Amino acid sequence: MSADLRLVLFDMDGTLVDSQGAITGAMGEAFAAVGQVAPSREAILSIVGLSLDLAIERLTPDMDAATRQALVEGYKSSYTVSRQAAGKAHSPLYPGTADMLAALNAVPEYLLGIATGKSQRGLDAVIAAHDLTCFVTRQSADHHPSKPHPSMIHTAMSETGVAPQHTVMIGDTSFDIDMGRAAGVTTIAVPWGYHQVEQLNADHTLENFAQLAPLLQRIWKA
Structure with a gap:
C-alpha cells in the first residue's frame, strides 16, 4: 500500500x-x-x-x-x-462535474475511480459520451455483488494500492454510503441524487462539487 x-x-x-x-x-x-x-x-x-x-x-x-x-x-x-x-x-453531467474531475485529476497523488451499479457496457458508454478518461479503476455491477456489498471498493483499493484510510466513497444513495462504511472508508454524500441526503448518515455532505477539493484536503490534512 x-x-x-x-x-x-x-x-x-x-x-x-x-x-x-x-x-x-x-x-x-x-x-x-x-x-x-x-x-x-x-x-x-x-x-x-x-x-x-x-x-x-x-x-x-x-x-x-x-x-x-x-x-x-x-x-x-x-x-x-x-x-x-x-x-x-441521455445522462448529462451534473453542474460542476467536469471542472471538479479535471481539478482532482491534476493533483498527482489523487487517483480517481468509479463504483457503480451500472453494467460494464453502460459504464463504458457514459465514460465515452463524456470523455471521462480520468478514472484509473472502474468497478461495475457485472463483476461484483450488488451494493452495498463492499466488493467494488475492496477491488478498487487493491488495484490502486491505496489503503482504506486514504480512500473516500462519494455517492447519493444509502447503497453507496453503506458500501463505503462496510469497506471501512470515509463516506461523502451529495444532495442532488435519488435518496434523501438527511437519511444517509455519511461522514460528510457536499452542497456542490466546488466543496469537494477543500473537503478532501481537510480529510487528509494536506
Missing part, C-alpha cells in the same frame, strides 16, 4: 450524471412490454444503485421469475436504444 496515494471513488447515476429520466423511461417501457403498470417515479429512483436484477426484484416482490427476467431484458434493451439515440444528453 502506498502512503502517498489517495483514492477518490464516485458513484455514477445520481452523483456524476443525471440519469433519472433515462432510468424511469426505460423502466416504464419495460413494464409496459410485459403488460404491467410501472411503479412510481419515487419507487424506481429508490432502487437506483442496486444491480439491475436485484433492483427489479425489489420493485416486483410478488412477480414470477419469468416475467421478472423479461423486465430485466426489456429494461436493458430500452435503455440501450435511448442511449444510442440521445448520446451525451
Whole structure:
C-alpha cells in the first residue's frame, strides 16, 4: 500500500450524471412490454444503485421469475436504444462535474475511480459520451455483488494500492454510503441524487462539487 496515494471513488447515476429520466423511461417501457403498470417515479429512483436484477426484484416482490427476467431484458434493451439515440444528453453531467474531475485529476497523488451499479457496457458508454478518461479503476455491477456489498471498493483499493484510510466513497444513495462504511472508508454524500441526503448518515455532505477539493484536503490534512 502506498502512503502517498489517495483514492477518490464516485458513484455514477445520481452523483456524476443525471440519469433519472433515462432510468424511469426505460423502466416504464419495460413494464409496459410485459403488460404491467410501472411503479412510481419515487419507487424506481429508490432502487437506483442496486444491480439491475436485484433492483427489479425489489420493485416486483410478488412477480414470477419469468416475467421478472423479461423486465430485466426489456429494461436493458430500452435503455440501450435511448442511449444510442440521445448520446451525451441521455445522462448529462451534473453542474460542476467536469471542472471538479479535471481539478482532482491534476493533483498527482489523487487517483480517481468509479463504483457503480451500472453494467460494464453502460459504464463504458457514459465514460465515452463524456470523455471521462480520468478514472484509473472502474468497478461495475457485472463483476461484483450488488451494493452495498463492499466488493467494488475492496477491488478498487487493491488495484490502486491505496489503503482504506486514504480512500473516500462519494455517492447519493444509502447503497453507496453503506458500501463505503462496510469497506471501512470515509463516506461523502451529495444532495442532488435519488435518496434523501438527511437519511444517509455519511461522514460528510457536499452542497456542490466546488466543496469537494477543500473537503478532501481537510480529510487528509494536506
